[in-house]
Amino acid sequence: MEPSITTTRSRQLRRTSLALALVFACSLSATVLAKETEAEKAAKEQAAQEKLLQVFVSEPYLELSTGPGRGYPVFRVVERDASVDVLYRRTDWFKVRDEHGIEGWARARDMRRTKLADGSPFVFNLGDRDGFTSHDWEIGIGGGDYGGAHMINAYGAYSLTDNMKIEVTISQYLGNASNGYKAEAGLTHVIVPEWRISPFLELGTGVVWVKPNATIVLPEDRTDQTAYVGAGVRYYLTRRFFVRADYRWHTIFTSRDDNEELEEWKVLIACFF
Amino acid sequence: MESPNRLLLLAATLFAALTLTGCQTIKGWFGKDDAEQQQTESQAAAEEEAEEADTTPPRVIEPNVARRKIKTPKIDNENWELGAGFGFVSIEDFGTNPTYAGQITYHVTEDFFFRGDLGQSTAGRTSFETLNGDVELLTGDERRFTYYSLSLGYNFLPGEVFLGRDTAMNSGFYVMGGIGSVKFAGDTRLTLNFGAGFRVLPTDWLAIHLGVQDRVFNTDLLGEKKVTNNIEMLLSTTVFF
Numbered sequence: 167m168e169p170s171i172t173t174t175r176s177r178q179l180r181r182t183s184l185a186l187a188l189v190f191a192c193s194l195s196a197t198v199l200a201k202e203t204e205a206e207k208a209a210k211e212q213a214a215q216e217k218l219l220q221v222f223v224s225e226p227y228l229e230l231s232t233g234p235g236r237g238y239p240v241f242r243v244v245e246r247d248a249s250v251d252v253l254y255r256r257t258d259w260f261k262v263r264d265e266h267g268i269e270g271w272a273r274a275r276d277m278r279r280t281k282l283a284d285g286s287p288f289v290f291n292l293g294d295r296d297g298f299t300s301h302d303w304e305i306g307i308g309g310g311d312y313g314g315a316h317m318i319n320a321y322g323a324y325s326l327t328d329n330m331k332i333e334v335t336i337s338q339y340l341g342n343a344s345n346g347y348k349a350e351a352g353l354t355h356v357i358v359p360e361w362r363i364s365p366f367l368e369l370g371t372g373v374v375w376v377k378p379n380a381t382i383v384l385p386e387d388r389t390d391q392t393a394y395v396g397a398g399v400r401y402y403l404t405r406r407f408f409v410r411a412d413y414r415w416h417t418i419f420t421s422r423d424d425n426e427e428l429e430e431w432k433v434l435i436a437c438f439f
Numbered sequence: 440m441e442s443p444n445r446l447l448l449l450a451a452t453l454f455a456a457l458t459l460t461g462c463q464t465i466k467g468w469f470g471k472d473d474a475e476q477q478q479t480e481s482q483a484a485a486e487e488e489a490e491e492a493d494t495t496p497p498r499v500i501e502p503n504v505a506r507r508k509i510k511t512p513k514i515d516n517e518n519w520e521l522g523a524g525f526g527f528v529s530i531e532d533f534g535t536n537p538t539y540a541g542q543i544t545y546h547v548t549e550d551f552f553f554r555g556d557l558g559q560s561t562a563g564r565t566s567f568e569t570l571n572g573d574v575e576l577l578t579g580d581e582r583r584f585t586y587y588s589l590s591l592g593y594n595f596l597p598g599e600v601f602l603g604r605d606t607a608m609n610s611g612f613y614v615m616g617g618i619g620s621v622k623f624a625g626d627t628r629l630t631l632n633f634g635a636g637f638r639v640l641p642t643d644w645l646a647i648h649l650g651v652q653d654r655v656f657n658t659d660l661l662g663e664k665k666v667t668n669n670i671e672m673l674l675s676t677t678v679f680f
Contacts, residue, residue, distance in 0.1 A: 219511055219512045219514060232599070232607070232609070233597070233609040234549065234609075234643075235549055235594075235609075235611075236549065237597055237598070238597075238599070252514055253515075254514065254515040254516065254517045255514050255515070255516050255517065255518075256516070256517050256518060256546065256643075256679070257518060257546050257547070257549045260514075261643065290514065305545060305553065307555075307589040307591070307617070307618075309618050316629045318589065318619060318620060318629070320555070320589055338620055338627075340620060340627055345627045379626075405547070405548050406547050406548060407547065407551070437545075437547040437553070439516070439518070439547075
């Protein structure tokens with residue numbers, strides 16, 4: 167078989183186009199590579215400046231999503247032994263930046279399987295039952311009854327130990343005779359923090375602002391000091407949530423001859439972190 | 440004659456060489472043997488020692504290199520969201536009026552959040568007041584409608600919104616409910632609130648909310664005791680930190 171003229175011509179053309187394509191591809195890849203290295207450099211410099219935590223993928227890959235939620239699409243995977251810089255955390259998702267400077271969201275469950283530079287596992291609180299036993303902060307909202315008045319509460323607590331917490335409660339109460347606010351600070355002792363249903367004792371002091379309702383004769387706003395002792399129970403629901411219910415017995419140090427005594431009941435939904 | 444003399448001389452020389460002291464070659468030979476013997480003996484002894492040493496713990500070489508301590512940087516938690524907004528609140532019997540509100544949210548999980556709202560509006564005139572000209576039911580101070588609420592919210596429909604071909608922003612629809620109070624017409628009332636909102640995040644730290652909430656409370660302000668629904672619509676901007 168002799169090659170025809172057309173075949174030869176087309177071959178020549180193919181060769182030239184191939185050569186052209188090769189040159190183009192080389193230049194393109196060179197520019198892409200150059201860009202990537204620039205991006206990498208920028209990412210590294212930024213990471214060094216921000217002092218971010220670097221973790222290494224030890225599973226076959228780490229998926230990055232476009233958003234911090236289970237439905238958001240996975241747009242990138244980071245392969246094994248590659249590193250990511252941890253930018254910040256939002257609920258159960260970590261915003262990370264890979265070696266090419268691309269940022270995405272990795273779920274906490276997957277991040278738990280990454281390693282630090284010294285090979286030790288990346289450990290952080292996951293917001294589970296163990297977290298209920300041992301955590302730093304808790305906040306909660308709820309309502310109850312304060313000496314016959316409706317009460318709205320918000321509280322925050324900081325754990326000194328697993329058993330002992332410093333607690334601040336701000337309440338508003340709305341009664342028939344008077345309305346008012348109170349702010350209290352105290353110590354809470356959780357007897358067995360490991361238990362799912364966990365009783366606690368509390369002791370504290372605060373200030374109560376009383377605003378008698380306008381219908382009562384000689385209304386006068388007043389501020390009194392108050393102290394309380396109480397007991398309650400906390401029940402772990404799921405994830406980071408728990409419910410707490412407590413009873414407090416208040417003594418209000420009034421400017422009159424007798425101190426006032428009041429009972430308080432409340433239920434709050436709270437979370438820990 | 441020469442050859443027997445030569446032989447004799449040779450024999451004498453050989454003898455002398457063998458017997459005379461100071462001959463390096465011979466000495467070397469004997470000395471070499473001795474050294475070899477000594478060496479083998481010392482090797483055997485060393486092996487024995489080594490065998491003995493196996494039973495005792497081996498000497499650990501302490502590397503003169505400082506162990507690299509990895510200090511784990513603290514990871515920033517961005518679960519708080521703080522912002523403010525502007526909108527309208529329809530105060531039952533007192534018309535629809537502009538309102539300003541602030542809000543703080545703590546995102547507990549991907550799905551649930553706690554939110555606190557604080558807002559203020561000024562009530563308008565009732566239709567009774569408008570029709571009767573100079574009748575004023577409330578003083579200026581009493582017309583102030585101040586409210587707050589503490590709510591639990593649920594991110595109901597997370598998703599994305601698209602602006603044109605190239606921009607996708609995370610979004611979410613949420614429902615919420617809670618308790619709070621309202622100070623209005625010289626009285627403070629307990630409120631129950633419930634509502635829903637839509638949130639768009641142009642970046643990961645900035646959110647724009649459009650929400651509607653109903654604040655329900657009992658009042659006897661206009662003579663009869665009744666439940667009032669006060670619907671608030673709010674456009675707000677928040678920042679995650």
